[in-house]
Amino acid sequence: MLSVDEQMRIITSGAAQIVPEADLRKKLEKGEPLNIKLGVDPTSPDLHLGHAVPLRKMRQFQDLGHNVTLIIGNGTALIGDPSGKNSTRPQLSQEQIEANAETYVSQAMKILDPEKTTIVHNGDWILSMDLAGLLQVCSKFTVARILERDDFTKRYQSQTPIALHEFLYPVMQAYDSVMIKADVEMGGTDQLFNLLAGRELMEKMGMEPQIALTMPLLEGTDGVRKMSxxxxxxxxxxxxxxxxxxxxxxxxxxxxxxxxxxxxxxxxxxxxxxxxxxxxxxxxxxxxxxxxxxxxxxxxxxxxxxxxxxxxxDRVFKEGQLADFPEKHVELTVNDEGQIYLAGLLKDLGLSASAGQARRDIDGGGVKINGKAVASKSYNIDPSALKLGDTLSVGSRRPSSPTLPTSRAASFRRRLPSTPPTSISFVPSAVRLPASVTRRTARTSCASARSAATSSKLPATSSC
Missing domain, CATH: 1.10.240.10 (Tyrosyl-Transfer RNA Synthetase)
Structure with missing residues (x-):
């Protein structure tokens, strides 16, 4: 193993909090492999870079010679983690949880070393626990202690319902630490309360308490909200x-x-x-x-x-060539004046996060048709403003990357009778409608790709 100082440098790099850091050093000074715990509830089948942050830190522990235990929360997922939530999570079925767990593990192994990873399911002890056992564990915590967590406090003060089973989540997560005798438990910064609950329960049960190590929440590609x-x-x-x-x-x-x-x-x-x-x-x-x-x-x-x-x-965006993109369907809405609501179209195509963002993109000169900016306040456009082969794009102009193209772009192809669907370009708002419009929507096929273009926002590129 590396020296304690070198291990501490690697472990603390990128970490948000280590509670208490002095105790972690003491554990490392014993010269024995630590048992590192990460619990994950398989509430979704797919992982992103935000999920990968604690997994990458786990891999660092593996490379330092420590033991890693990945707990699949097929028991706690039945409750639903209330961390950061302002309402009760919908409960998942056991079938959903098991299906998600299978894909979660396979994706997690893209980061962790499968040969050095112990995988356990907390349903093995939570779902088999009898009432006496549950009461014994719950007796170690008070309602006042559970209400100390910020999200519960806010919901209680605002009279937002808190289901009784939600109180059990930090208790059951803490019990996981007891069952595997964790030395260090990892999680996001929103998990600190749960991690400290594990430390508290271990102490009350006469065990050496675990260290709580939290990792920052990674912002998404917008640089503002957490990745989701x-x-x-x-x-x-x-x-x-x-x-x-x-x-x-x-x-x-x-x-x-x-x-x-x-x-x-x-x-x-x-x-x-x-x-x-x-x-x-x-x-x-x-x-x-x-x-x-x-x-x-x-x-x-x-x-x-x-x-x-x-x-x-480079081929697609720097050289201006378009690639083949997967197909999707959108509804084109025409108002009483025969206009297309451009802001809504940008939202539907995924080029703007919301209609409000689309309006801001338009006002900022970031929305372009064939590279020409749409005038400010032009939230509605005439269908004749778009024709076959036109390209609709969205993107802010960043001085730091003047050579990059627009940040999000969309091109379209239309299905015509007896014509191959890839043979003709088409912008969805170019749908031909009779002078007297009686129907308010027209359906067309569009293709979308989020392959990306500039340094400011990534292109969510679409084709039809």
Whole structure:
């Protein structure tokens, strides 16, 4: 094993909190492998880079010679983690949980060393616990203690219902630590209460308490909200290389250092050099993002995937060539004046996160038809403003990357009778309607791709 000082440097790099850090050093000084715990509830089948942050820290522990236990929360998932929630989570069925767990483990092994990972399911002890056992564990906590967590306090004060079973979640997560005799438990910063509950329960049961180690929540490609599929700002571990690379190119410059530290394969010392270069202005943010995109693709898709994804990115977006994109369907809405609501169309196509964002994109000059900016306040457009072969794009103009194309783009193809669907370009709002419009919607087929284009926002590119 490395020296305690060197291990501490690696372990603390990128960590948000270690409680208490002095006790972690004492555990390391014993010279014995520690038992590192990470519990995950398989509430979703797919993982993204945000999920990968604690997994990457777990891999560092493995490389340092420590034991790693990944707990699949098929028991706690039946309750639903209330952390950061302002309402009760919907309960999942056991079948959903088991199906999600299978894909979760396979994706987690893209990061962890399968040969050095112990996988257990907390349903093995939670679901078999009798009432006497449950009461014994619950007796170690008070309602006042559980209400100390911020999200419960806010819900209680606002008279938002808190289901009784939600109180059991931190108790059951704490019991996991007792069952596997954890030395260190990891989680996101929103998990600190649960991790400290585990420390408290272990002490009350006469065990050496675990260390709570939290990792920062990784912001998504918008650089504002935490990475989430529901926000559309995520980079999935199973994303195609071209999409993974393109989305990486969309992160704001100010997020480069954090992405390198939390998501890349670089060592802490290498990331320190990048941070220093960014601070003194000697680094090129554009080239750093390209290198980061290559690194992520190689990590999750194998060596060489990054170079191929970069070449595709350059071919499609730097050289202005369009690639084939997957198909999707959208509803085109025409108002009483025969106009297309452009802001709504941008939202439906995934080019803007919301209609409000689309209006801001329009007002900021970021929405373009064939490269020409749409006038401010032009939220409605005449169908005749778009014709066959036109390209609709969205993207802010960032001075730091003047050579990049627009950040999000969409092109379209229309299915015509006896005509191959790929033979003609079409913008959805070019639907021909009679002068007297009696129907308010027209359906067309469109294709979408989130392959990405600039350093400010990643292109969510579409085709029809």
């Amino acid at each position: 599929k529901s926000y559309g700002n995520y980079i999935g571990l199973t994303d195609a290389p071209k999409d993974m690379f393109g989305k990486t190119m969309s992160i704001p410059d100010e997020m480069i250092g954090k992405y390198y530290r939390l998501a890349s394969s670089l060592t802490p010392a290498e990331v320190d050099k990048i941070d220093a270069a960014l601070a003194d202005g000697s680094a090129d943010p554009y080239e750093l993002k390209r290198a980061l995109g290559r690194d992520l693709c190689d990590t999750y898709h194998g060596a060489g995937a990054g170079d191929e994804a970069q070449a595709e990115f």
